[in-house]
Amino acid sequence: MAYKLVTLGGDGTGPEVMREGLRVLSALSKVLDVAWEVEDIPCGGQFYLEHGSRDWPEGAEERCDAADLILLGAVGWPSPTGPGPVLMKDGKMAGYSPVIGNRIRLNLFANVRPVKLYEGVQHRIHGANKLVWQPGQVDMVILRENTEGLYSQVGGKLAPGGTTELAIDTRVITRRASEQVIRKAFELCKKRNKGAPKDGKLRVTAVVKDNVLHGCRLFAEVFQQVGEEYPQIEKDSAIVDAFTQWLIGQPEYYDVVVTTNMFGDIVTDLASVLQGGMGMAVGANVGDRHGMFEPIHGSAPKHAGKDKVNPIAMILAVKEGLDWLGERKNDDRLTRAAAAIEAAVVDVLRDGHPLTYDLVGEAKAARCSEVGQAIADLALQKLARAAG
Secondary structure, three states, X not given: XXXXXXXXXXXOOHHHHHHHHHHHHHXXXXXXXXXXXXXXXXXXXXXXXXXXXXXXXXXXXXXXXXOOEEEEEEOOOXXXXXXXXXXXXXXXXXXXXXXXXXXXXXOOOEEEEEEEOOOOOOEEEOOEEEOOOOOOOOEEEEEEEOOOEOOOOOEEEEOHHHOOOEEEEOOEOOXXXXXXXXXXXXXXXXXXXXXXXXXOOOEEEEEEOOOOOHHHHHHHHHHHHHHOOOOOOEEEEEEHHHHHHHHHHOHHHOOEEEEOHHHHHHXXXXXXXXXXXXXXXXXXXXXXXXXXXXXXXXXXXXXXXXXXXXXHHHHHXXXXXXXXXXXXXXXXXXXXXXXXXXXXXXXXXXXXXXXXXXXXXXXXXXXXXXXXXXXXXXXXXXHHHHOO
């Protein structure tokens, strides 16, 4: 029986990295005899400009609801009439429906972002690629509440005479949503059973601004209450502004981190610097029944069609999706495929080629498709060796 896979390539370079993720998935699925019923749904700013009413087709919501697995590329396209992205008539960015819409409608309450520095990855600092942080000292997971906060769409604008004079965004923090993501963080810490690289301690850190904000005080209160159920795990708390410096200065201290929606959006992009940039960073949007997996980078319109951008985040998003679905369906073929993908990525990074410009600079850069093909080939070799 085939698994139902929905792909949301989106805008710009989104379809390009999706192509490489599917290249790897297809190669391994053939060998493992895993069947997929794939449905690609166009979406984003380019779709909206062409059709003018929705940012994805009628019925897309129901098709996502029925999927076993959802893969997302990237959305967002420059407005042809002014600065910023294409906006829909309701003021939302075109691409809202497949991204934030799916998160809220499917209750994908946890945005799970692994932050791991692999051997061979350099960091782009001052325009050059160099090793700043050490592999083995960066290995954490950040969980971001995914359904409310400043993305709850509570608020609005006043524009008398057509000129915006007032804009209000109201942050919504509820006990239910906080408890969902906080419990997920503690369960993940227990499941990882790694501890922080610095001291090996199982630790969950809540990132808040509870010295000022009421919502953060509620989040911190729920964190302490849920944490009492996990006496073997150390409970840690950090004020968000201080956390940003500690994250960069001592990433080895962190094991699992949990925070609210907007804070999580910001600190995870910062954390991507530790692992080599956005081209290496994965976001897993998961709930109790559904999962949507994506690279966290944008659509990079200026690079669209050039076969240039890094596909590794998308390929690792496929890996995370296979791990999640394999556990849900008790299908070891999927977890074996996931392990083979990560092992192949590790080898390519350690060897230093083929890699894209963001990791090795323009002079040594390989094409996006070359990287995808190399990882697919290596993953097949890894799978064959594992099978004996």
